[in-house]
Amino acid sequence: MAKRKAVKTIGVDDETAxxxxxxxxxxxxxxxxxxxxxxxxxxxxxxxxxxxxMDQKENDQD
Structure with missing residues (x-):
């Protein structure tokens, strides 16, 4: 679970994490x-x- 939380910090959804x-x-x-x-x-x-x-995350913020 801790690894999943760490992955979530990059801003992906639960399924991707x-x-x-x-x-x-x-x-x-x-x-x-x-x-x-x-x-x-x-x-x-x-x-x-x-x-x-990371590119997708950046695009979503724009």
Missing amino acids: DLLVEIKNEMENRIDDMTITQRSIVKRAVRELHKKI
Whole structure:
């Protein structure tokens, strides 16, 4: 629940917050089984997702 609250501070709805926490938890569970290439792909995808969320939040404020 604390992780969900932390995610909520970036201004996303409950469903998105739950999804982000679920993704984070799954990645933590699987990171040791990934190759370096897979890790970099995941990191890039997470950065892009975060950027899209922040851009959407910025657009909503305008």
